[in-house]
Every structure is written in C-alpha cells, then in structure tokens.
Amino acid sequence: MPPIDHYIWLSSILFSIGVIGVLIRRNGIVLLMCVELMLNAVNLLFTAFATNFQDSAGQVFVFFIMVVAAAEVAVGLAILVMIYRNTKSVDISLLDKLKQ
C-alpha cells in the first residue's frame, strides 16, 4: 500500500483540478460537476485518513458528505433548471445583472 502522503497528493491534485474546472468552465452544470469532483477528492482524503487511523468515523463523515452532495446537487440542478427556464441558458457568464 502506498503511504498516506501519496493519498494526500492525489486528492490535492484532484481538488485542484476541480478548482481549475470551476474557474475555466462557463456551463453551470459542468461547474457543479467540478464541485462534485472537489468533494470526491475530499472524500478520498477522508477515507485515506480513516484507513490510516483505522477509524471508521472518517468514513462515516464521507457518508455524510455524500448525503450533502446529493442534496446540494438536487437543489443546484433545480436552480439551474429555473434559470434555464427564464433565460434559456445555463451560462454563468451571462449572469451579471446584479452589479453596480
């Protein structure tokens, strides 16, 4: 088995890729997907730590993260659908009505 550091590396990289994805994409749905990727990176990290410590709490936490992620996705997609209905687009770059 690889040492814990490598897991940290891996999830950091995945996390960063998620961040980059959030930063470079315009499609709201894809953005949401990138956030999911970030959460998965975190999940991976939790699991790795949990394994390392032989402690189930970490894995339970991952379970909760998944719960929350599901809820978030449900709401997020609902919002996106609502936006789409009103603007016929999910392009976040077009959302700049609120400014001064």
Next chain:
Amino acid sequence: MGSYIAIALFSPLLGFTISGLFGRFLPKNVTGIIASLSVFVSFVCSIMLFNHLHNGGDAVKLETFNWIAAGNISIDFSFLADKLSVWMMMIITGVGFLIHIYSMGYMHHDEGFYKFFAYLNLFIFSMLTLVLGANYVIMFFGWEGVGLCSYLLIGFWYANKEYGYAARKAFIMNRIGDLGLLLGIFMLFNVFGTTDYQTVFSSAGTANSATIELICILLFVGAVGKSAQIPLFTWLPDAMAGPTPVSALIHAATMVTAGIYLVARSSVFFVSSELASTIVLVVGLVTAVVAATIGLKQNDIKKVLAYSTVSQLGYMFVALGVGAYSTALFHVTTHAFFKALLFLGSGSVIHAMSGEQDIRFMGGLSKKLKITHFTFLLGTLAIAGVPPLAGFFSKDEILAKAFYGNGILVFILLAVTSVITAVYMFRLYFLTFHGEFRGTEEQKHHLHESPSTMTIPLIILAILSCVGGGLGLSSLFSHHHFADTFLSSVLTNANIPHPSHLFEIVVLVVSVVLLAIIILMTRSYYTKKQNVPTSADEETGFGRILSKKYYFDEIYKTLIQKPIEWLSNFAHDFIDRKFIDGIVNISGRGVTVCGNYLRRVQTGNVEFYLLAMVVGVIAFLIIYQLV
C-alpha cells in the same frame, strides 16, 4: 479730593448717556447745554484739583474696584490726579468746553445733533480716563476710547463713503500704534508685575536697561500712532472728514497730544533710554519737516491745518526726544490754544462758505467775517511764532532746548521748519481772507459772520493764544517758568542748560525779521499778484511731490494694503480652498474614487468572484508560509 476725579469723569459720561439715550427727544439747545455743562463741571473739577496741587497738595488717587485679576495680573480700576494729569485735564476740559459751545452753533442744522454731542462727551470721558488712569491699562482704556470716538466722529457723516474710509483708516492706524502700546504694557507686566505708575516708576531703576529701551520703543510706537507721526501720520489729514469742531478738539488740541502725554508720563524710562530718545527725536524731526513741507502745497483749508498739526506734534516729539518734557507739554498747551482757534476759525469760514473748504475758491473774506478774520489772524501769528504770542515762547523754548541739548543740526532743521510753517500759514491766511472773492455768486451772497455761540469761543481762544505764552516765559523775560516749575515734580526732565540771553535775543530778533519778510512776501505773492495755487495734478516737479504728500498714501496702498488684500484672496482662494480644503476633499474624494474603482471589482460576474476567492486562498496560503 478723590470725589473731584469721580465727578470729573462721571459728568461727561452722564452727559453722554443723557444725550445718547434721550437726545432725540430733547430740543437741540437743551441737549447742547447739558453736554456743555457736563464738560464745564469737569472743568471746574479740574480747576479744583489744580488748585489743590498748586497749593502743594499731594497727588490724588481714586481707587474704585479691581478690574481684572488672574494669576500675576491684577489691575485696579483706579485713577490718579497728579500735576501732569491735571495739567492735561485743564486743557482737555477747558478747550473741550469751548468747543462744545462752538459746536452748538456749528452743528445746529445737523440732524445728528444729539449724537454728535453724545460722542463729544464720550470723547471727553475717554480722554479724561486716559490722562487720569492710575496705571497703563486704565490709560489704555482711555487711549482706545479716544480712538473709538475719533472713529465715530470722523465717520459722523456716514452717508459719505470717503468719510467712512477716513474714519476706518484713522482707527486702524491708531490700532497699529495701540498694539505697540499694548505690547509695551505686557512688557511692563513682565518686568514689574504691575503697571501702576507709582510702583513702576519707583522701581524703574531695578530693571535692566535693554528692557527699558524696548519698553520705551514699544510705548513710543503707540504714541506714533496716536500722535500721527511718521510713518503713521496719514490718517490725520484724512480725519479732517469729520465736522470741524471735531478736528479742533480731537485732531488738534487733545487726542493727538495723548502720545506726548504718554511719553511724558513715562519720562522716567525715556530719560534713561538713549536709543529710544533718539528715535523719538528723529521721528519727531522728520515728521516736523515733512509735514511742514507738505503743508506748503495744500489747498484744503483744513488739510493745511492738519499738516501743520502733524508738524507741530513733530516739534513736541523733538522736545521729548531731547528730554525737555515740560517744554513739550508747554507747547502742547499753547498749541492747543492756537490750533483750536485756527480750526474753529476755519470752521467758521467753512460755515460761511456753505461747506466749501478749498482756499482757491475763497479770498477777501476779511470784510464779511470780521471776528473770524481777526481771531484767525491772531492764531496765525501765534503759530508762526510772532512774539509775544503764545507760539513764540513755546517754539523758542523747543529751539533752545534742541540747540543746547542736541546740537546745531536739529536746531537748523527746526528753524527751517518754523520758517516753512510761517510761509504756509500766511499763504493760507492771505488766500482766505484777502484778495478777491473767488467763489460762486451764491456763496458770495450767503457769506455771513457766524453766530455768537461760535464767535465767543473764538474770542476766548484768541485771548488765550495771546497770553498763553505767559505759562512759560523764557528766561529773557521772566525768571519764573510756570509750566516747568509746576510739572518738574512729575516729569524727569533731562539736564539741559538754560539758554543764554544772547541766544534768546538773537533768536528773537532773527525770527521777527524773518517773519516780517515772510508776511510781506506772501502778501505780495498771493494778495497783490493774485496768484492762485493750482490743483495737485497740475503741479510739476517737487511741488507735485509735495502736493501729493510725498506719495505716502500711494506707497502704503501698494506696499501694504494691496499685498494684504492680495494675500487675503490668495489665502482664501488658493491656500484654503485649493490646498487645505483640497487635501480634505481629496481624502474625501479619494474614498469615492477608490470606491468607484473597487466597485468595478464587483463585476457581477460570478467567474470572477470564484477566481478572486481562489486568489484569496492562495494569498493566505502564501502569507501562511511566509510567516
């Protein structure tokens, strides 16, 4: 005896209150009489005091209440009638009373009659405060008070803009001097811890001499302002804007001599201050000469007299400068008589001419204004120094003191001034009273002698001008010099040898001869040949400079007034608005500008927000690793 002081002070104040508050409801004559009476009461008091002192009584002190007390400063509102004060009191109330009487006639048609008398009374009160104050601060009360009255009276006909300016000029120039005086008083506090005359003078020896010099110079600055010496003299000729009795009372007989009084009062200090005395001398001398020369080319009857006043005051300062304090006061007295006379005479002339003051449009008035003419002639002779009139003795004494005290140069300059004085006075006299009448027909018909309220004071003053010399006959005629003996106990005169009889005789003869020549020459020039002076603008060469008063006003305007006005605008428009307020506004605007910039950061674009968030995280990470 203290009650006499109180009455003397209180009576004009009461007069002021009555005529000021109720004057408009009272008939003019009643107001005038009340006002005059109040001064007369003061005059009587001063006679009583004089009598008391003359008979060897002690100086009278009247303590009232503590005016102000803070820390080291404690000033009593107290008054002191010593010989010097009483001497001045006599002049002030005496001449003042005559002028009150005169004013009743002169101002009879003026709608501000009661106001005028109120101011006059206030002036008398202030002047008495000035001379009676037992310390420098109370004197300063009077000092400023007379300045204020002078302001009010010069600007009496306020509807005229020019008069208003003249009044303001007088007040402000006075104030410049007052600052010097005030600083001098502060110095006195600093050195002696009090300004009470008796204490200060008795401990004068304890202070170091440089300090005393400085105090003297500061006091003298005050005197320069009040007594219209160079460089603060230009207000006095302008002050002729006031009604003529005012010119007589304030700007000839009394207020302007306050400076002389101040220096004389501080004679203890001045006697020991070489430098200050020299300054006094030089300023007096220069003023005497300069003012006299300007007088040569003036065409306004009152302006001539005004410059003559300035010049005569210069004379007095010369006397003070050489340390002949009682001589100076002697000249103050005689000058008060004849200058008041001359001014009142000129007032009578103006009255007759319906307000005309330019001598180019007069002439031949002797036929219509007999009393005025005669008294004016006496005044002219007195000021010119024709023996045995009052002016001769006092001037002669100053010349003698200057000669013995300070040498030939001062003497010559003074003598020359004396000659010039005679020239312009006779020029004035002949142009006014002799030759053909040059005014309009209307004025000619209107010419009349003044009412008796005006002529009686003229006559009295004329008599005084004739006999006033008796107060200080020179040693040639008498061994008893009244002024000197009376005053010497309060004045610290410098030791100047008495003039020799030879000197006296020479001066007497020379002056008589010179005066005769001058009279004849001016008579032939102005009366026989009918020469009429040109207006200032037509003059050429040095004459133009003289008639433009050496351009003093213009110089002040360019050097002081304009720069200050410019500075005022500059300070307001540039320093204040642009610079200081600019900084304030910039810091305010800086916020809005920043706000505007930063506002744009908030683009409304969520991509940017996300990026900014990440950048924030990175920044914190970096900080984390650096710290």
Next chain:
Amino acid sequence: MKTLVLLFISGIFSLFGGIFGLKKILPLFATVALATALGYLFYDSNYGLENLQNMLIFDNYSTTFIAIAIGSTLLITLMSAKGYSYNPESIGDIIGLMFFVLCGVVCMVSFNNMVMLFLGIEIVSIPLYVMVGSNRNNLRSNEAALKYFIMGAFATGFLLFGMALIYGATRSFDLDVIRSFSATALQTSPTYVSIGLLFITVAFAFKIAAAPFHYWSPDVYQGSPTLVTAFMATVVKTAGLGAFLKFIIYLSPMLGSDWYLIIAIMSAATMLFANIVAVMQDDFKRMMAYSSISHVGYVLMALLTVNKETQSIVAFYLIAYSLATIGIFACVLLLNPDHNKGNGFAMFNGLGKRSPIIAVILTICLLSLSGIPPLPGFFAKFSIFKQAISDHLWLVLVAICSSAISIYYYFRAITAMFFNKPDETIIAQPTDKNIAGYVVISITFVALLLIGVFPQIIGL
C-alpha cells in the same frame, strides 16, 4: 434539543399548512411558534447544560446565539405578512425552509463535533439557496440564487478539505478531542492543522462574507427578496459568527500568531473594502449588504482576542446590529412592499415629511449602525475597540477610519430623508396600512433606544 425539535416540527407544519391552504395564518403561526421557541429557550436555559452525545452542546453560549437568531427571525416573520407577495403560493414552503434554516443555526452554534458543524452549515445553506431564488419570476432573484449556490458549494469544498486535514492531524472530529490533541498534533503534523484551519477559516469567511470572500454577498442581498435579505443579513450572520467564534474559542490553543494575522488582515480588508465600496452604491439594499460586510469586519476584530468577555461582546454586537438591520429592512419593506420600484436612495427622498415615523425610526437604526452614541451600535463598536486597542492599535485605527467613511453612506440615506425634496417620479409611499410592519419598526425603535440608554438590560 427541544428547541431544535420544536423548530423542526413547526417547519413541517408550515409545509403542510402551505399545502392545505392555511397560507393566511402561516405567518401568524410562525410568529407564535418562534415566540414559543424563544420563550422556551429562556425557560429552558435555566436548567443548564444539555449534551447530545458530544455532538451538540446546549449551554449558555449557544443559548445566547440561538436566542439572537430566533429573536431576529421572530421580528422578520412578524413583518412578513405582506412580504411574500412576490410568491404567494409558496409561502408555506418558504416559512418551512426558514424553520429548517433555524434548525441549521441551532446546529451551527451548538456544535461540538465537526460533523455537526458541517451539517449545520449545509442545513443553513441549502434552504437559503432556495429562499434566495424563491422569487422565481425575477431574474435577479434567480441570478442571486445561482451565484450563491455555486459559490457556496465551492466554499463547501474548501471547508471539507480543511476538515479532512484537521482530521488527518488529530484523528477525530470531536472538538474536545481535537483540542486536547493539539499539543502533540501540532508537533507531528503542523501544516495539516494550519492548512486545515486556514481552509475552514476561508469557508467561515465565505459564510459571514468577510473580504476577500465576500463577493457573493452584495449581489445576493440585492437580488433576494427583501425578507430573505433581512434574514440572511441577521440570522445567517449570527449563525456564522457564532459558529466561528465557538470554533475559535475551542481551538484557540491551536491557533498560531500567523492565523491571527490572517484574521486581522481579513478584518482590516473587510472594513476598508466594504466601507469604501458602500460609499458609491446607488441601490440601498446593496449598500446594506456592504454595510453588513463591514460589520463583519468589526466583529472579526473582536475575535482576535479570545477571553471571557469576547462572547458577550460579540453577542451584544450582533444584537445591536441585527436590531438595526431588521428595522431598516422593515422600513424598506414598508416603503417598497412590491419590490417593483427599485431600491435606489431616491425612495427616501423627503420621507421626513411624507412619513415622519418611518423616517425617524430608520434614522435611529442607521445611526445605531454607524455607531453614534448613545445607541447600542456605539456600545457594541466601543467594546470591540476597547478590547482590541491594546494589541491591535493599527487595526483600531483602520476601524476608526472606516467608521468615519461609513458615516458617508449611512447619512446619505438620512440626508435623503430629511434634506431632499420628494422626488415626484419615484415616490415610494407606504401604501396600505401594514400594521405588523409598524409594530416591528416600533419594537426595533424602542429596543434600540432602551438598549442604548440602559445597555445593561440585555444582561450580557
């Protein structure tokens, strides 16, 4: 715990109420329910601690913050009678969601385990995303919801990453364990902890809208329905700050000077940025957003020094701030109930003449926010300054400058009310008699004055 249950049940009841056509009485019901909850809270708090498996601990601390949150919600609900006109069908859902948010708030401020913190934050956030977007036909509302959602989810990522790292260092989610672990954990894996703390801080900063993670806040506040804005500006801020403070109090042994430095920088940046930008805003609600951001900056200052007084200082600040903010939003709602007139400063023009009561109360609220004595806002700010001055003089100076700047925009509204002539075209007139609204502003008014003159009545 009972409060939590009560709130949850009320939420469910609201949902059903919405379905079964009891919409008219729902706000009233919510008010009663909240009042009960609040009353019970005070009644219950006398019984001392309640510990739910080390997950939630209800103590004096959490009670205080829960009380503030419920109290704020109570006032907001009270004024909400006419506030849902933008989406009258979903009134039940919205009120239900609001109760759920309160449940989340309870979790957040009484957490003793990071799971609860995480869940609490999410329970607060997810309904809020929806509430922000509840004005479905309004594109601005939609946009606000999406922005809030995307950024919120993004921030959640950071929060979780941070928690993972902390977990990696300390092997536990339990705050007591983490705390006791700190000494050794710091030696073995210092950077896990510090990076983890940093990431969690970032997430908190996002929730409470501290610079530079505040960007969502003005847009979202502006776009949301006024009621929701008021709710976010008060209840959610209270929750975020309460949780953050608790987090700091618990973990203060682990927090190094570098961490405090970052908070200080954040505080300074927040105060300066928010105040400066607020000056240039033309939309009142947006300005209020910046105002609330700036107040977070002041509270952050208080968090720098953790001692026995910090809790009461922050609580006092939040009470003062919430009262004034609710008062202001209530006034805005009274003036502009239909959300259709824009919220420019012009709506205040000449208000002093048109409706002096609203104008005076609004003025008092604004004055309190700007920290003019003797209003509670002053005492709140003052105690923070007093606490911070000895250690962070520079920060206090920054705070003072920004306070002065803040005068500018608060007084802009006051100026408009009293000094400007009414603008004929954009007159916002309190049209119908909204008694509840007046009751709310009167309550805030009286409360502000009372607390201002007798600050001790709060008993903190």
Next chain:
Amino acid sequence: MLSYIFYILSGLTILTAIMMIAARNPVHSVLYLIITFFLISGQYLLMNAQFLFVVNIIVYAGAIMVLFLFVLMLLNLNKETEPQKSMKTKLAGVISGGLLLVNLLGALVKSNSSTESLPITDVGLVKNLGMVLFTDFVVPFEISSILFLAAMVGAVLVGKRHKGEMEAISE
C-alpha cells in the same frame, strides 16, 4: 502490488479528471466524470472501504451523475459548441488552480510525513460503519433528515412550474 494499482488508478483518475474539465461537450464531461468516480471507487476498494465503494458507485456514479446527464439532455445542452471562456480567463483559472496546488503540496510536503504504507483494516466494512453510524453518529444522522427534507422542498419550490412562468414562456 497494491501500490502499483494505486498509482495506475491515480494516473487514470487525474487523466480523466483533466479530460472532464477540458471536454467541450458537457455530455462528454459527464461521462469522464463518471469514469473518474468509478476510478475513485476503485481507490476505496483498494483501501477496503467496501461500504463507500458501493455507495460511491450507486449514489455518485449512478444517481447523481445520471441526474446530471438527465438535466443536460432535458435542457438540450448536449451541443459541441458550448460557449467558451476567453483564453485569458482560462489561463488565469489554470494558473490560480496550479498555484493553489503548488502551495497546497508545498505546505503539506513540508510536514514530516511518514513513509509507512496504509494499514489494511476492516473499518470500512458495512457492519463496522453501521455500528459507528447508529451509535456515535446517530445525532447527525437524524439531523441530516432535516437537510434532505429541506433540499426536497427547496428543489420542488424552485423547480416546479407555475402560472406566471407558463405565460412568460408562451410569450
């Protein structure tokens, strides 16, 4: 042996993740993400976290991603030509993300990391996790019901059509 699998899986995960964010077509992105999730599930399996392995496949790769796909199709967004950000923005994004990564790694690597490999445990078994979840974590478990309820209501509230909207669309 297991390490090699780990590295291979890691490489593939990173690759697919990058493909996911780089793909122009959102549908492709979804597909890449699904692959990523499967690979991450593999990691779970590797660590003997069986429960998570299953949940991840069911919930994430199954439910959530299908939901994504579904919405994408519903909204007709499966076009090749999704509007792209400008190069500048992209570059900024990549650089920021890269910096984040570098910082993160830099910070984490500094720690005196252990080279010990992960132990093989059975904490990830369903039985063990269940024990913990329903004893220690029963409070959050219950409370997450609030979350679900709220999310459900919220999704309905936002997502459902209503009258005003119909009109807006018909126009």
Next chain:
Amino acid sequence: MVLIIIPFIASLLALFFKDKLAKVLALTASVVQLITNFVLLSGFDLKANAFQYFSSYTWFNSLGLNFTSGIDGIAMVMLLLTNLASVLIILSSWDNNYASMTKFLSLVLLMQGALNGVFLSMNGLMFYIFWELALLPIYFIVGIWGGENRIKITFKFFIYTFLGSLLMLLALIFVYLHTPGDHSFEWDQMIIAQMTGWESTLVLWAFFIAFAIKMPIFPFHTWQADTYSVAPAQGTMLLSGIMLKMGIFGMIRWMYPMAKNACGCNYNIFIILAVIGIIYAAIIAIKQNDIKRVIAWSSVSHVGLIAAGIMTWNKEGLQGGILQSFNHGINVIGLFFIAEIIERRLKTRELTQMGGLAKYSRGFSFLFMVIMLGSVAVPFTNGFTGEFLLLNATFNYHVILGVVSGLTIIFCAVYMLRVYQLAMFGPEKDNGIRIGKLSWSEFVTLGLIVVLVLAIGIFPNWILNISETSVDGLLNIMKGGKTL
C-alpha cells in the same frame, strides 16, 4: 442632572405643540434652565477646589460607563454660557417661521441638553456620548433648515468632526487601559493613568486633533466657514457660540490632565498652529463679502487666540481663555444674530448689496456697534478683557508669538469695521428696503447681549472668580506631570 433632563423633556414636549406654543415652551424651558443654573451657582462654593454637586450612577458597568457628573468652576462658566446662550438663541428664533418650527426648537433644546451633559460629565465615556449627541441635532438643524449647498457641506462637517471624535474616543480608551487597578473611565482615575511620555504624546495628539477640529484650529478649519454660512442663524449661533467651546473645554478638562506626561514641545506646535490660524483667518476675513463668512473667519481667528492662550499653560492664559470663551460665545451670537436681522430684511448677506442701513435704525446701529466693538476688543467691552489676558499670556510665552498674535487686534479692526462700514455706512442702496424698527424679540436679544458685553467688559472678575480656584487646581495637577 436636572440641567440635562429639563431640555430633554422640553425637547420631547415641544414636539407635541403647535409652533407658537412650542416657542413659548422652549423659551420657558430655557429660562427655567438658566434659573436652575443660577441657583446652582448661588450654592456653588467658589473657594473649594472640588467638583461640586457630584453624583454618580451606574450606567453600563462592564464598559466602565457611569453617569458621573460634577461641576467645577470651569464647567460652571461653560454651563452658564450654554444656558444663557440657549435663551438668547431661542429668543432670537422668535421671529423666524421655519417650516416645522416645533422640530427645530426641539432639536435646539436637545442640543442644549447634550451640551450641558458634555460640560457636566466626569466620566470619559459619558463625555464622549454627550459629545456625539450634541453633534446630531446640529447636523439636522443645518441640514434641514440650512441654505444652499447644505447637503454637501453638512456631510463634510459631520464626517470631519466625527472623525475627530473617533480619535478622541481612541484616546479615551487608550487612557482607560492605563488607569490603575480595575480600569475606569472616571475622570479622577483617568488623570492618574500611568503612561510613558510617548504614549502620552499619542494621547495628546489624538485629543488635540479632535478638539482642534471642533474649535477649529488651523489647519482643521475648512469645514467651518462653509457650515457657518450655510446654517440657519440659530444653527450658526449654536455652532459658534457654544459648540466650539466644547473643544476649548475638552482641552482644559480632558486633554491636559490626561496627557500631562507628554513632552511640552508639542504645545509649541499647537501654539504655533493656533497663532498661524489667528493671522491666517484674520487676513482671509478682510476680503470676504458674505457677512456671515466674515464672522465665521473672525471666529476662527478669535478661537485661535483662545487656544494659544490656554496652551501657554499659565494662569493668565487659562483664565483668559475661559473668560474669552464666554465672551466670544456672547459676541458671536450677537454678530450672527445681526447678520440674521439684516438678512431677514434685505434677503441677502452680500456686503456689496448693503449700505446706509444706519440711517433708518439708530437703535440697531448702536447695538450693532457695541457688539462689533466687543468683538474688536475695545476697552470697556468684554472682548478686551479676554484678549488682554490672552495676549499677555502669549506674549509672556514667547515674544514673537505674542507680537504676531497681537496683530489680531489690528486685523480684527480692519475686517469688522469694514463690515460695519459697508453695511451701515455709505449711501443707501436704491432697493427701498430699510432695516426699520427691531421687533421686541430682536431688541431684547441684542439688548441683553449688549448689556453683557459692557457688564463683563467692566466687571470681568465676576466670571474669573468662578473659575479661579479650579484653574489653580488644574495647574496643580499639571505640576505632577513633566515640565511644560
């Protein structure tokens, strides 16, 4: 205590009355207030160096905020000024018919209460609270009833002064943290705070800037002329007559004792600034055309002198400063009221639009003259008494500074006489507007002021005696500090 409560209650009450009644009520309240003040004065022991009528109530303990009030001689003078001036100000508004007069009077009374609070406070925090509280009514008074451009100007005024106040707050907290034992905001505790010289200097500067803005001292004065000219007459009177004295009072009561360890060299800077202000403002005043602006600038100039005097730290200067504060308050209220009377009739404040006003109103020109002379500091008027002491103190402090500040008596004459001359003298303007008779309220107000001007001019000791013992006490406190 009563002094604070009466105006507050009256202020509330005034809101419920119609205009005319409100005026009567306000006037009654202020007169009652004044009488109360005199009652206090009659029971005041002039010889005791202590705070009398001392009372303390707990207010907000955890902040160290107590309602502690007490009066010493200095405060007594200020209170007298406040309450006297309030009567004058309310009386002067009798003929005004502002929109919503009740609110106006209510604010004036509120202000009076706050000002009394400032002068009574013996607790630093309480002082600050009243200090700020005093700022609000005036903000509204200027903003609502002000003239052109008022919004921008009041904004600037408010932010400017508020920033200063915040600095003061900072200083107060800073001192608080150095008070012995369990920290306290009580004055007697704060003055014994242990601070190093450097810390003291910081405190000193913070206080100075706060008070300098209020007074205002050059170069913190730029809000002032604008605000004065734009404010309604009563607002200007409040600002210049009383509010400005808060700064002076603050310096004497709070700044000096708290920062007594600071290096005396700072005072040199302050005095130089003050003296620059004297001359600078005076020069600017010379060319101003708006009558209120002239008075405003003159106020800067006069206040500069007061500041210079009290910062010399000798008894003459302090006593002079306190006396002159009183005098300046009276005079400047008179002057601004005169400007208001002229404006009421002529509808302009431009000097160029005036002229020849003296002709039709002798009474007015006399009253104007006396008040003007008071300002010019002619002997027998109150202005002279104060300036005499102040100039003397400055002169003793440093000769050059004394001479330079002495120039004020010249410049003051220049600009005040210019105003008088341009307004009252000269040919009449053709616009047919005359000053005419003064109404009874105008006459009474100005008459009272004139009586005060002359009375204090002749009997200044009346006021000096009140504050003397306290000034001695203060000087004793200062002796504990480093040499100045």
